[in-house]
Amino acid sequence: MIGFYDYTVILTYLSLFSAVSGIMVSFAGSGHPYIATFFLLICGLCDAFDGKVASTKKNRTAIEKNYGIQIDSLSDLVAFGVLPACIGAALIKNAGYFEKGTIYSFLHLVDNPIYTKSMYLILFAVLILYVLAALIRLAYFNVTEEERQKKEKGTRKTYTGLPVTSSALIFPGVLLFHKVFPADISLIYFIVAIITGFAFLANFKIKKAGLKGILIMIGIGVIEFLLLILLKKF
Numbered sequence: 001m002i003g004f005y006d007y008t009v010i011l012t013y014l015s016l017f018s019a020v021s022g023i024m025v026s027f028a029g030s031g032h033p034y035i036a037t038f039f040l041l042i043c044g045l046c047d048a049f050d051g052k053v054a055s056t057k058k059n060r061t062a063i064e065k066n067y068g069i070q071i072d073s074l075s076d077l078v079a080f081g082v083l084p085a086c087i088g089a090a091l092i093k094n095a096g097y098f099e100k101g102t103i104y105s106f107l108h109l110v111d112n113p114i115y116t117k118s119m120y121l122i123l124f125a126v127l128i129l130y131v132l133a134a135l136i137r138l139a140y141f142n143v144t145e146e147e148r149q150k151k152e153k154g155t156r157k158t159y160t161g162l163p164v165t166s167s168a169l170i171f172p173g174v175l176l177f178h179k180v181f182p183a184d185i186s187l188i189y190f191i192v193a194i195i196t197g198f199a200f201l202a203n204f205k206i207k208k209a210g211l212k213g214i215l216i217m218i219g220i221g222v223i224e225f226l227l228l229i230l231l232k233k234f
Contacts, residue, residue, distance in 0.1 A: 015046035019079035031093035044168025081134030133197035162199035
């Protein structure tokens with residue numbers, strides 16, 4: 001078989017497995033955005049260690065390294081680009097999204113069909129643009145990283161723009177806020193998606209997290225995971 005299957009790529013494969021599972025769960029029944037968020041957090045956990053694990057193999061060939069870079073980006077697009085978009089779509093699909101009695105009852109399909117359909121199109125367009133931003137960032141990163149490695153040795157110290165993997169903490173935080181807030185504030189998810197998408201493409205420098213930073217982010221992810229369980233309302 002073509003491809004590589006040693007321990008250096010297992011976490012990347014697991015991240016993709018989790019991402020696809022989350023996408024499927026998102027659209028099951030009336031939509032399960034909160035359950036899908038668990039899979040997004042798992043993707044983030046896998047991504048936190050895949051590079052570290054791969055670097056432990058000292059005799060990796062150039063093909064193996066390039067393969068690892070490519071599948072990492074492809075997996076990241078699904079996990080941190082497509083999956084968050086599907087979670088947003090599941091929020092729209094969720095039965096209570098436009099029900100009467102919420103602060104968005106004026107969007108109820110029966111009362112205002114034209115405006116509601118327009119709103120649907122706008123929200124879906126936001127999700128599509130978010131995925132596009134993730135795609136552009138990952139492709140740009142691959143190209144610039146390849147050029148950097150020709151000139152420099154070792155790993156990069158900074159990133160330009162917000163890494164797409166940050167969505168593993170951003171969107172679960174939004175879903176948690178949505179759980180505890182007394183009103184339906186689902187639209188905030190899409191506002192955050194717009195801001196995050198622009199941040200992916202923004203021309204600012206951000207320091208690459210070291211071991212301490214990675215552990216802090218893992219701790220935040222674990223807290224979000226536990227809070228989603230404690231506040232479960234699927």
